[in-house]
Amino acid sequence: MRWATASELLRLVHREPGITRRTAGEQLGLSSGTLAETVGRLRDASLLTETRAAAAGPGRPTTILEPHPRGPLVVVVELRARDWAVSSGDLAGHTTPVASGAIGDEPPARVLDEVATHVHDVLRASAGRVRAVVVAAAGTVSGTRLVQFTVRGWTDVELSVLAPEVTVLAGNDATLGGFAEAWTGAAREHAVALHLMVTEGLGGVLLVDGQPVRGARGRGGEFGHLPFGDPRLACPCGAHGCWGRTVDGEALARLAGHPRPTDPEGYARATLRTGERSAAVEDVAGALGAGIAGLVNAHDPDVVTIAGLAPLVRAAAPDAFARAYDRGLMLTNRDAPPPIRDSVHGDRGPARGALNLGFTHLTEPDALAEWAAEPARPAARG
Ligand SMILES: [Zn+2]
Known part of the structure; x- marks a missing residue:
């Protein structure tokens, strides 16, 4: 496993662009000899290059580890x-x-x-x-x-x-999107993270130690097709009562008595941007908050990250969202519920x-x- 340490070092540079050679060595617990040998090998293989770092504080100058101009x-x-x-x-x-x-x-x-x-x-x-x-x-x-x-x-x-x-x-x-939040975003350093993204419908993933829980065939995380919605509503997925159909642009239009928009996501962005409080926006925010509470009860994450339309929905009706989230939580979760953070990487x-x-x-x-x-x-x- 000659390349095991090199692999760890490259992944650190990927997670923390602009990291200095000295900090990387400290974080990985490498001796200066091993660090020099590893960086040298990665340079020779066109995988890394070094530029001089601006002097910060005492000690010998260090370099910034950067991707090689002929690297992968x-x-x-x-x-x-x-x-x-x-x-x-x-x-x-x-x-x-x-x-x-x-x-x-x-x-x-x-x-x-x-x-x-x-x-x-x-x-x-x-x-x-x-x-x-x-x-x-x-x-x-x-x-x-x-x-x-x-x-x-x-x-x-x-x-x-x-x-x-x-x-x-x-x-x-x-x-x-959840993988990105866990690696370099709002779920960094969290052991169990739940990520949800609303576009047309809702998708998401549970991440444990930064790794997505995908299920046996890789199809897990279809949280938008949990039956938290109206059981009379058919979903294009083939099921009825899908949660995703109650939290997106199509839901906003339906609740406002408008015809189905040709571009539901664009419709939602335009509606939510106006900042107007309407019963439709409150209902959608409530459906989102309540569903997240259900998933928190089920998975016990230590952070929830939201992306796509979800941060806009919450921002448009924060009280309705917070009330539904709180009311949906089991008592054991209500004292210290996991924070719900807007995603860092957004779209x-x-x-x-x-x-x-x-x-x-x-x-x-x-x-x-x-x-x-x-x-x-x-x-x-x-
Ligand atoms: Zn469905």
């Missing part, structure tokens, strides 16, 4: 309810947008074809630096299959076709989590050994 990259593909986006990112989380477009009513094969064209452009221009493509999808994901993409009516779509020549990983957008959470997942994969000791064994890479074009 991850391409992130977001498949959202209505559009897609491709970006690339490095070890320090610097991202570059590549392309984006609307999904519309195109069939999955046509959309994936177009996305693959842009992915391949990045792969070609990167001169071998792109080592993984990670898809964040607004649907149920199992392995690299998009099992159900309810908002677009897609079922069972294989995502590895996006880049057969490199590793393709995939995850649900809310799961990846960038799923892409950030995809990057985290990609670099978790690329910094496995085996993957590092493989990378280091390859011939030196030419400087990237473009």
Whole structure:
């Protein structure tokens, strides 16, 4: 396991961009000899570079550990309810947008074809630096299959076709958003975190020690399809009474007596931005708070993070939200309920989590050994 310490050091640089060599060595408990050897090896393998840190306080000067300009990259593909986006990112989380477009009513094969064209452009221009493509999808994901993409009516779509020549990983957008909060966001340093994201419907994930609890087939965390809602309401997922149908833009429109919006998320953002208190907004905030209380009773997290529309819903009707949360908690949880924090990464959470997942994969000791064994890479074009 020659690369085990190197793996830990790279993951630390990924979690804490801008960390100095000295702090990294202290945090990992490395002797100065081991630290020097590890950094040297990572530099030789084009995985890290060092720049001089501004002198701070007494002691010998140190350096900042930074991603190598010819180091590995991850391409992130977001498949959202209505559009897609491709970006690339490095070890320090610097991202570059590549392309984006609307999904519309195109069939999955046509959309994936177009996305693959842009992915391949990045792969070609990167001169071998792109080592993984990670898809964040607004649907149920199992392995690299998009099992159900309810908002677009897609079922069972294989995502590895996006880049057969490199590793393709995939995850649900809310799961990846939670992963990002646990790694570098509002759930950092928390042992058990619950993350919830409202877009069209609601998704989420329970994270234990930063790792998502995904279930046997990777499909866990579909909290929006718990029957906390109106049992008469059918959900596109096939079930009835789904909670997600009571907390999103469609619910706001239904409760306000408006027709179903063509873009429920846009409708919700516009409605919530006005800051107007209406019975519909109060009802939706109450449904959100009560459901979160149920999940807190079930999972006993030490923090809850919310993303997407959820922070806007809470901000628009904070009293209704807080009352429903409190009333839904069991007495044993009511004395010291877990805090509910707005996500740090916001709408960038799923892409950030995809990057985290990609670099978790690329910094496995085996993957590092493989990378280091390859011939030196030419400087990237473009
Ligand atoms: Zn459902």
